Amino acid sequence: DVVMTQTPPSLSVAIGQSVSISCKSSQSLVYSDGKTYLHWLLQSPGRSPKRLIYQVSNLGSGVPDRFSGTGSQKDFTLKISRVEAEDLGVYYCAQTTHFPPMYTFGAGTKLELK
Amino acid sequence: EVQLVESGGGLVQPGSSLKLSCVASGFTFSSYNMHWIRQAPKKGLEWIALIYYDSSNKYYADSVKGRFTISRDNSKNTLYLEMNSLRSEDTAMYYCAKKALAYWGQGTLVTVSS
Numbered sequence: 001d002v003v004m005t006q007t008p009p010s011l012s013v014a015i016g017q018s019v020s021i022s023c024k025s026s027q028s029l030v031y032s033d034g035k036t037y038l039h040w041l042l043q044s045p046g047r048s049p050k051r052l053i054y055q056v057s058n059l060g061s062g063v064p065d066r067f068s069g070t071g072s073q074k075d076f077t078l079k080i081s082r083v084e085a086e087d088l089g090v091y092y093c094a095q096t097t098h099f100p101p102m103y104t105f106g107a108g109t110k111l112e113l114k
Numbered sequence: 115e116v117q118l119v120e121s122g123g124g125l126v127q128p129g130s131s132l133k134l135s136c137v138a139s140g141f142t143f144s145s146y147n148m149h150w151i152r153q154a155p156k157k158g159l160e161w162i163a164l165i166y167y168d169s170s171n172k173y174y175a176d177s178v179k180g181r182f183t184i185s186r187d188n189s190k191n192t193l194y195l196e197m198n199s200l201r202s203e204d205t206a207m208y209y210c211a212k213k214a215l216a217y218w219g220q221g222t223l224v225t226v227s228s
Contacts, residue, residue, distance in 0.1 A: 037214075039214070039215055041159075041215065048209055048218040048219065048220050048221050049159065049209070049215075049218050050218070051214075051215050051216055051217075054214060054215075054216070060216070092158065092159055094159075094215060096214060096215070099164075099173075100173050101173070101176075102161050102173070102175055103149070103151075103161035103164075103215075104161070105158055105159040105160070105161070106158075107158050108158050108159075
């Protein structure tokens with residue numbers, strides 16, 4: 001099974017600061033169609049997860065362009081420029097390339113206020 | 115607007131059964147694969163089941179295979195998860211999600227305890 005490793009487990013930031021979160025996969029996430037099915041989700045406190053970025057770098061509907069995703073093969077990064085209070089919560093990466101047998105999530109990165 | 119509304123959760127004893135529902139609106143339900151994903155208290159996300167748009171294929175995580183059954187009724191825009199032989203480790207918030215994790219419901223809480 002594919003293992004997704006996120007770092008760091010937590011981040012303390014000040015409003016307006018920029019941060020990056022890393023997600024590494026145990027296998028390449030390039031599918032047979034040439035696309036890479038690596039996504040980023042945000043779970044705000046007390047809320048259900050929301051997909052921010054799909055297929056490495058595509059912003060979801062209504063997601064501000066302060067969020068950006070980069071990477072390829074097994075190594076991916078989510079960057080948040082100019083963090084705002086509404087950005088606080090737990091960020092998850094997720095792969096949907098290797099299905100079946102399953103979708104796999106990273107363990108999450110908790111973004112907190114400094 | 116896409117909406118997914120889960121229901122059916124509750125407190126049950128180990129070994130018992132429960133059936134969750136997820137009512138979809140705002141999109142053509144019968145055209146999309148659907149998922150169940152769960153989150154144990156203070157833990158990360160775990161994908162548990164997928165059903166194709168036409169019910170032709172179903173997939174399960176090893177942790178629930180043989181105990182849980184995913185199904186859907188496209189005439190009612192409703193996704194189901196029938197859970198049997200429940201264990202304490204099945205205690206979690208259960209979310210339904212649309213294809214590629216694009217949309218999530220608010221979740222329904224299942225607590226398995228004596």
